[in-house]
Amino acid sequence: MDGDSTRGAAVVPPSARWEHFAHGADIGVRGFGVTREQAFEQAAVALTAVVTEPLGIAETGSIGFACQAPDDELLLVDWLNALIYEMATRKWVFGRFTVRINGQDLAARAWGEALDGARHRPAVEVKGATYTALRVAQAADGSWVAQCVVDV
């Protein structure tokens, strides 16, 4: 599965997108963006898409996140795990994200709604983001990729 981020298109340039990649037992999530923050946002959309169709999620509320880690890669895993925790404990799904990174600190907001089994038809529960195939990197053209495998 892959897709452009049409939701929030007013603030996300066309180069921001996400995709899934294959892992033997599980699934990889990968976000691309002009900035590191956009790549993190798109990786979060890819995470949601493991569970349900991101475009089918209404925005009835939002929650804020704050994460801290010593490098970009650990920060990505922390960010995705923070989302997984909120999805599990609030029983919500999120379709749109904004991320700001300042040094080792990440501040983010996620918009979404309570999980509706009949409408969202969730495919699978995500147990955690892992360090497998973990990569946060800037390409020669200046764009960013943020990816890891998630355990389902």
Added chain:
Amino acid sequence: MDLTLFSRNSGYAWEISPHGAMRVPAVIYADESLVRAMDHKVYEQVCNVAMLPGIVQASYAMPDAHWGYGFPIGGVAAFDAGEGGVVSAGGVGFDISCGVRCLTTGLQVDAVMAVQKALADGLYRDIPAGLGSSGSIRLNPAAMDAMLSGGARWAVEQGYGVAADLERTEERGRMSGAQPECVSAHAKQRQRDEMGTLGSGNHYLEVQQIAEVYDSDAARVMGLREGEVVVSIHCGSRGLGHQIGTEFLKRMVMAATQHGITLPDRELACAPIDSAIGREYLGAMRAGVNCALANRQILTHLVRAVFARVLPAAELALLYDVSHNTCKVEEHMVAGRARALHVHRKGATRAFGPGHPALPDALRPTGQPVLIGGSMGTASYVLAGTQAGEALSWSSACHGAGRAMSRHQAGKIWRGRQVIDELAARGILIRSPSGRGVAEEAPGAYKDVNAVVDAADAAGLARKVALLEPLVCIKG
């Protein structure tokens, strides 16, 4: 995989000599076709595990090995605390103590098939499954800690099951050394309404027929008769275990340098057993084991209630409960000397041989039941541990078929409705809240479980006892 990377010790043991930073050899147990089909990542990961401090004898991979997280799934490794050995959060995995339990029913297939739909509907209604499902149990902080200390024993004390169930559960239903105080508030919060839930992914509850018996003596001891029906439950420690894994993985990665550990892969995050974080993880991980044992015990109670309504003649007795994502302290013989080792099994089943003192009296003559899950529409197996397994793999065997393709690929090939209809035409009823989940778990997405089990049997890791085929499958 390239077979020239190995020396073949026997027909089913493929050894990789120590090279680079490897401290011990690595050994994969499989037949030639399974080894050829394995991802090269298995080779890398089984070698990486061999680099960890304090590893004893060898790094092993079972016939169902596939690319995992740090450890291959199907990986087994033992560490000696006295030699700087480590405990690895990645070597246990996110779903701590994920496992399988199997219940005999005493029912003939015909009796079950006469009410197959009512049974499938009843189980689907009463067993919470899939993302967003909740159990009916809410634990306050004191009850949560009692559950984390008591495991299945706690569940039985609360009325979920009978004392006889505990005798047929690893650790007699309670993992000692659990420290609920080492489990974070986040992990406990994540488990708040997940007791007695099946989860999703490859977790399932199946009603199965005993299609064939290979070892009649062992089958008789285990209460398995051809043509009768059993129930198998595959799930783990739910959100609590996932959160413990997540948190300690990060802490162990960040602490590795201060412990002087060079990680060949961050996912191999580990800490010395004899360190503050190592002890803390073991206390939390053992609490996670108890959570899984309690969860499967509660699910057993729910299953019994459905059978009591639909098939009152059923007598659901626990054959055995195995965990396949664990780290346990066990005594093993090393060069003729008994040593206490921390044995990690990531996607591998303990398989103690006949006579082992950890087994209940009734099962001691046969060896430990080894429960191998297939997937919807494919066979499952009951095996028994062997004496030979002690020297081969720290008494360990495979745990399932292992995926042949990713979820991503499977989702492109199959549709949930199509899989459900095809299985229904074969007499197998699937109940699941998620069509996409069913598609991603399609039988064709898994390796041939028969080949995996045959290789485990031929390698001497465990011996085949009975073949189980699905009649009803509840998927999360």
